[in-house]
Amino acid sequence: MRRQLQTMRKSLFDQGYLDEQFVQLEELQDDANPNFVEEVVTLYYRDSGRIILNIEQALERKPFDFNKLDAYMHQFKGSSSSIGAKKVKAESTLFREYCRSRNGEGCMRTFQQLKKEYATLRRKLEAYFQLARQAGPVETACRPK
Amino acid sequence: MARNGGVTWRRTEKIDGFNFSPTDSTEEVHVLAVDDSLVDRKVIERLLRISSCKVTAVDSGIRALQFLGLDEEKNSDGFNDLKVDLIITDYCMPGMTGYELLKKVKESSVFREIPVVIMSSENVLARIDRCLEEGAEDFIVKPGIFGRRLDSGAVAMSVPCARG
Numbered sequence: 001m002r003r004q005l006q007t008m009r010k011s012l013f014d015q016g017y018l019d020e021q022f023v024q025l026e027e028l029q030d031d032a033n034p035n036f037v038e039e040v041v042t043l044y045y046r047d048s049g050r051i052i053l054n055i056e057q058a059l060e061r062k063p064f065d066f067n068k069l070d071a072y073m074h075q076f077k078g079s080s081s082s083i084g085a086k087k088v089k090a091e092s093t094l095f096r097e098y099c100r101s102r103n104g105e106g107c108m109r110t111f112q113q114l115k116k117e118y119a120t121l122r123r124k125l126e127a128y129f130q131l132a133r134q135a136g137p138v139e140t141a142c143r144p145k
Numbered sequence: 146m147a148r149n150g151g152v153t154w155r156r157t158e159k160i161d162g163f164n165f166s167p168t169d170s171t172e173e174v175h176v177l178a179v180d181d182s183l184v185d186r187k188v189i190e191r192l193l194r195i196s197s198c199k200v201t202a203v204d205s206g207i208r209a210l211q212f213l214g215l216d217e218e219k220n221s222d223g224f225n226d227l228k229v230d231l232i233i234t235d236y237c238m239p240g241m242t243g244y245e246l247l248k249k250v251k252e253s254s255v256f257r258e259i260p261v262v263i264m265s266s267e268n269v270l271a272r273i274d275r276c277l278e279e280g281a282e283d284f285i286v287k288p289g290i291f292g293r294r295l296d297s298g299a300v301a302m303s304v305p306c307a308r309g
Contacts, residue, residue, distance in 0.1 A: 021288050024288075025188070028188070028191050028192060033191070036191060039187070040184060040187055040188060043183050043184050043187055044184050046183070047182070047183045047184055074237065074266075075181075075182065077266070078182055078184075078185070078266050078287070079182055079183075079185070081266065081287070081288050082184045082185050082188060082287070083184065
């Protein structure tokens with residue numbers, strides 16, 4: 001099970017879902033705080049879920065308020081970045097570029113893609129943490145690469 | 146490098162080292178962390194606690210001022226059992242920005258000696274300059290709170306760690 005966990009973890013990095021920042025979070029975890037990463041990620045879901053809803057609502061109002069959309073995405077990108085959500089962060093950056101160039105089509109398209117990536121990441125992380133809990137406390141995670 | 150009564154904030158070259166140490170080593174460093182992001186607040190709180198600091202984390206500049214006793218509602222009259230040794234604040238926040246908070250702190254005769262460190266996810270030179278000019282101790286590019294190399298090879302920033 002431990003091996004399965006390591007394989008799962010490695011593939012999250014290899015496939016570009018997570019970046020170095022996630023490792024940094026893992027390094028803040030210890031025996032006294034064994035669920036720190038999962039707690040942070042759970043906060044992230046709460047926070048980012050709210051922002052996604054706000055963006056959805058904002059995209060229903062025409063004409064688009066690009067400044068507001070950009071501000072929301074700035075927040076979303078920030079927390080995604082803080083947990084190492086690499087693909088999600090990339091879509092956020094793209095979305096913000098479309099906001100700046102006032103490209104509504106681009107925003108909508110990118111937002112759909114972003115939601116997909118977000119859902120995928122969430123699914124994979126939930127599986128990962130579930131397995132981690134079953135496997136029991138792990139020693140310091142090895143760095144990918 | 147700057148010094149106030151309680152804390153020296155010193156940038157080191159090592160990837161894991163901003164060190165800041167209380168000049169009075171019997172007391173824990175008390176950091177006021179200001180960030181509107183729930184996620185970032187949790188992370189920075191953890192980081193600082195690992196570094197043996199006492200942390201008060203608030204979600205806005207206004208609350209930071211209230212905590213310090215600097216807000217306009219009540220007059221600060223020696224609200225000072227909760228001595229703050231260092232303020233770490235996000236730059237981009239709704240309402241009061243980190244820059245505005247910095248200015249308020251530096252304008253205060255009581256609190257101006259407290260080192261203020263600004264964090265931002267955006268590496269904007271003009272912004273950095275403005276903050277440093279206003280008296281910020283340092284400027285940190287997120288999420289490199291943990292020590293991270295920029296493409297240029299320089300270390301963006303590092304973990305604050307308290308030394309006894």
